[in-house]
Amino acid sequence: MQKINGTIATPRGFHADGLHCGLKKKRKDLCWLYSDVPAQAAGVFTTNKVKAAPIHYTKAALADGLIQAVVVNSGNANACTGAVGLADAKKMTELTAEKLGIEPALVAVASTGVIGKLLPMATVAAGIDRLTIEGDATGFQQAILTTDTCEKVSVYQDDLAGTTVTVAGCSKGSGMIHPNMATMLGFVTTDVAIASDTLQEMLAELTETTFNQITVDGDTSTNDMVLVLANGLAHNPPLMKATPAYEKFKKMLAAVMTDLAKEIAKDGEGATKLIEVTVTGAQDNLSARMIAKTVVGSPLVKTAIFGKDPNWGRILCAVGYSETEAAMEGVTIAIGPHVVYADEMPVLFDQEAMKETLEAQEIAITVNLQEGSGQGMAWGCDLSYDYVKINALYHT
Structure with a gap:
């Protein structure tokens, strides 16, 4: 192909x-x-x-x-x-x-x-x-x-x-x-x-x-x-x-x-970054897709990425309210190559290296639930000031 x-x-x-x-x-x-x-x-x-x-x-x-x-x-x-x-x-x-x-x-x-x-x-x-x-x-x-x-x-x-x-x-x-x-x-x-x-x-x-x-x-x-x-x-x-x-x-x-x-996700109104969320280790593929889309759809995650803030707590929070049966004890979260949460604890990471990761136009977030073989992906974009401006003036 x-x-x-x-x-x-x-x-x-x-x-x-x-x-x-x-x-x-x-x-x-x-x-x-x-x-x-x-x-x-x-x-x-x-x-x-x-x-x-x-x-x-x-x-x-x-x-x-x-x-x-x-x-x-x-x-x-x-x-x-x-x-x-x-x-x-x-x-x-x-x-x-x-x-x-x-x-x-x-x-x-x-x-x-x-x-x-x-x-x-x-x-x-x-x-x-x-x-x-x-x-x-x-x-x-x-x-x-x-x-x-x-x-x-x-x-x-x-x-x-x-x-x-x-x-x-x-x-x-x-x-x-x-x-x-x-x-x-x-x-x-x-x-x-x-x-x-x-x-x-x-x-x-x-x-x-x-x-x-x-x-x-x-x-x-x-x-x-x-x-x-x-x-x-x-x-x-x-x-x-x-x-x-x-x-x-x-x-x-x-x-x-x-x-x-x-x-489409990359060209979201006012977007500056494409966000790709990959979920592995879920109970099944449907659960993985639901969690991935919940994370990428979170306004708090989207604004954090726009602000170049490695706020993994917002990612974990979105996993938790994703309306799946996922257990939270084994969750591991990474932003780009940097693991930021594991074993129910924050993980120290190189601040300068993270800053460079968040400067990129495409941001990868990985969530491993360590429960099963289910996997899924979702795509979205950050939420910027321009999104509000574009939609506030849509008719005019």
Whole structure:
């Protein structure tokens, strides 16, 4: 498996474009993704009880497992917009289908941005009319962003049954990140041949250890969505579970999703550092993941990392309230390479060396419970002054 430079449109038969249509002041805000043939599709979505119109529409569109195009806007979430919002989401798919010459039922829709505002559909319609199949795929990757500071892209290739296959992904997410069966917005394309039900099962499983293990601020959005499209144009034999080819593809998809999850955490609103928490020695993997996410989601841990304070007490406290059955007697905590707590006692460490560790842009925290073989990881970011500033001024 090799990581390569590429875009969401690198796999065979995919095209993407993005542009500025006027939903935002300057940045690109409208885009589409298109496959030459209908693709086997899978999706995971927010579990927030308040769901945006595109969530309802796209979940229904996935019922038959086929999607050929996705139209996305940023700057307006089309959430809490009632029957009008649902009609607007449907209209976006119809306009896209008409422009591409495909059936509306093959088009998914996603939106992100400010909640509670109706879409200016004349502006959206004019923008869709300007999108092209042979556009710039980086435009898609840029147009899905809101408060993000950079594109988030990951592309891998490998040999599968004698042919080169590609898995590519891009995502957006910076604030309101505490996903449960989704992330903010994520899109994955591949030319692998795989049935939609098999792909759905794989996506759901991998989401648990990737997108579900990131947190920026503890909020789950109304618009969270991850879609995977597999158009089969690599012409490999369709992947079957429990085969070497299936496992190889699963590793590729996991690599893309892990990369994107970490990039979202790293680009949290106002963030200056990526925090990676690894938990080992737990009773089981689920407990390990729960503890890791609790630690990385702790506001006190996040602010300590921002302040470059090796406050291991905050880490231990988070382990203790993680709602698992973990015993605390054997807990060992390390920040970077420095063990700071063991045998229910603080451990002396080199202050200068710790200072250098906490100056880095990526901070590793390790918790060993010494109870079992369970292990898990989670990713997040520090909590800075700028987070408050960005979110206090979000509408203005």
